[in-house]
Amino acid sequence: MAQKRFRTAAAREAIWGYVMIAPMFLGLGIFFYLSLGISFFISFSKWDVLTSPEWVGLQNYIYLFKDPVFQKTLWNTVRYALMVVPLGMIVSLTLALALNTKIRFQKIYRLIYFLPVLTMPVTISIIWKWIYNPDFGPLNLFLHLFGFGRLLWLSDVNLAMPALVLMDIWMGSGYGMIIYLAGLQNIPREFYEAAEVDGANYWQKLFYITLPLLTPTLFFSMVTSLISAFQVFDIVYTMTKGGPQESTRTMVYTIFDNGFHFFKMGLASAAAWILFAIILVVTIIQLRSQDKWVHYS
Amino acid sequence: MGTLFIKRLNSTHWWLHILLIIGSITTLMPFILMLSTSVKTPAEVLTTTPSFLPKLWRWENYVDAVTQLPFARFYLNTVLVTVARVIGQLIFASMAAFAFARLRFPGRNILFIAILAVMMVPGQVTLIPNYIILKKLGWLNTYMGLIIPSLFTAFGTFLLRQFFMTIPNDIEDAAVLDGCNPFQVYWLVALPLAGPALGALGLLVTLWSWNDFLWPLIITSSTNMQMLSVGIAYFQGQYITNYTVMMAAATIASLPMFIIFMLTQKYLIEGITMSGLKQ
Numbered sequence: 001m002a003q004k005r006f007r008t009a010a011a012r013e014a015i016w017g018y019v020m021i022a023p024m025f026l027g028l029g030i031f032f033y034l035s036l037g038i039s040f041f042i043s044f045s046k047w048d049v050l051t052s053p054e055w056v057g058l059q060n061y062i063y064l065f066k067d068p069v070f071q072k073t074l075w076n077t078v079r080y081a082l083m084v085v086p087l088g089m090i091v092s093l094t095l096a097l098a099l100n101t102k103i104r105f106q107k108i109y110r111l112i113y114f115l116p117v118l119t120m121p122v123t124i125s126i127i128w129k130w131i132y133n134p135d136f137g138p139l140n141l142f143l144h145l146f147g148f149g150r151l152l153w154l155s156d157v158n159l160a161m162p163a164l165v166l167m168d169i170w171m172g173s174g175y176g177m178i179i180y181l182a183g184l185q186n187i188p189r190e191f192y193e194a195a196e197v198d199g200a201n202y203w204q205k206l207f208y209i210t211l212p213l214l215t216p217t218l219f220f221s222m223v224t225s226l227i228s229a230f231q232v233f234d235i236v237y238t239m240t241k242g243g244p245q246e247s248t249r250t251m252v253y254t255i256f257d258n259g260f261h262f263f264k265m266g267l268a269s270a271a272a273w274i275l276f277a278i279i280l281v282v283t284i285i286q287l288r289s290q291d292k293w294v295h296y297s
Numbered sequence: 298m299g300t301l302f303i304k305r306l307n308s309t310h311w312w313l314h315i316l317l318i319i320g321s322i323t324t325l326m327p328f329i330l331m332l333s334t335s336v337k338t339p340a341e342v343l344t345t346t347p348s349f350l351p352k353l354w355r356w357e358n359y360v361d362a363v364t365q366l367p368f369a370r371f372y373l374n375t376v377l378v379t380v381a382r383v384i385g386q387l388i389f390a391s392m393a394a395f396a397f398a399r400l401r402f403p404g405r406n407i408l409f410i411a412i413l414a415v416m417m418v419p420g421q422v423t424l425i426p427n428y429i430i431l432k433k434l435g436w437l438n439t440y441m442g443l444i445i446p447s448l449f450t451a452f453g454t455f456l457l458r459q460f461f462m463t464i465p466n467d468i469e470d471a472a473v474l475d476g477c478n479p480f481q482v483y484w485l486v487a488l489p490l491a492g493p494a495l496g497a498l499g500l501l502v503t504l505w506s507w508n509d510f511l512w513p514l515i516i517t518s519s520t521n522m523q524m525l526s527v528g529i530a531y532f533q534g535q536y537i538t539n540y541t542v543m544m545a546a547a548t549i550a551s552l553p554m555f556i557i558f559m560l561t562q563k564y565l566i567e568g569i570t571m572s573g574l575k576q
Contacts, residue, residue: 014400016400017400018402020400020483024389027446028451036418036426038426039422042426094316098316101313103314103317109317117504118504119551124327126533127330127331127547130334131327136344174324233510233511237510237514237530255425256511259425259515269422269426276422
């Protein structure tokens, strides 16, 4: 009798469980799982949305890998991530370390550094487009004081990408700072007290206590910021449209361009799957590497 | 008074302050330039002898921005879509999160892994099929299209599940003894306790939705359906050299997030911290 009641209670709980996850799975079922399947299928087809799709096998993938512009796009994306992630991490970490002391005006500093995170990327692009203006932009006027000539920034093949990197670091450092501050605050005080008894100076404490114990946070931030660096789009679209001469064309810009300018849905989907594969491989490599340098207490 | 202040500065590391002040100036400078340019005359912007304060204050730039762009409409669209996304995400994610954290049902672990898998695939992979699904449903260029696909969040489900796991069992047991069914426990007990976590997630969703760009860019085609971000980008493409009015528009568009952040700083930072520390 009691057993039976238990069973019906368990069954009722299970039914409630399914009911409560149902809306989420209905939504994700359509806009994620179904979509994922369609995307995979389209990546093997030639399709302009208007006529019916035509199966072309691996042709889209082969075409992309042979296309010099796509090769350049791949390299641009990797180059962008390799610049933004380490530099961004260094800036964020420096800010967090400086603010993790009992320094005055700590809240004001934190607020200031966080402002760009709250600002629309489009708005930031408007401001920085003007900052980078060769003739009357503040940056060139400022550099002129130190004897620099007229730098073209966004229209210079060699400078456009670093200009986007600089802007992105300005935009994103506050976010990393918050994550690192939280990580720093989780380090138990006793470690420092013990080190102080032994007469350790600031740098010794930094390299033997703070950084090793912060590695889980650094690891998390490296994985997530690499993923988002590979997906950069907004600032490319608003600042350079991939130019000059494809020097800032990135993977997501290519997906957008092929899909919604040229309506080559097959090529766009294939590029999206290549991006996914790259992100997956890079993430797995990082997960494998974590035993070597990440300390979990 | 002054010496006391300097003494206080000295007692902490003065070189840290120098570093932080240089950083602050670098961070604030673009905003200061934005504000000062937004009240200048176009002629003054195009000179090579810059000044922070305008010689002639031209407040009309703001009037121009608001009249040259359907700003009210962009605002309305952005607020409407953001509010709907926040409410929807909080309801669906908290319900699923509660079930995953507190209820037992066959297949629970596999289903939860299916949620986690969503977080690993970049959104661009489903971008084109979602556009096509919306086209088939007739939802392109509608509020439905802007809102509904963005209601289902694997990230939010994960975040809230971690929170619901920490609620002590006895609170829940007491409610069950009082005859509550699982949905009542969720609605009457768990949700009220989850206030800070819901607030943090809500703010992250607000920030993300307000700044969302690629999705509204591809699915909206008429000006009256555009959100602020896309509307301003479009405007920027058209009035490429009119920096003063553009800066006024940029200022108007950035204000709400600044104000919301000032009021809710603690929760937003908690949210980011939570999303950053939980494995």
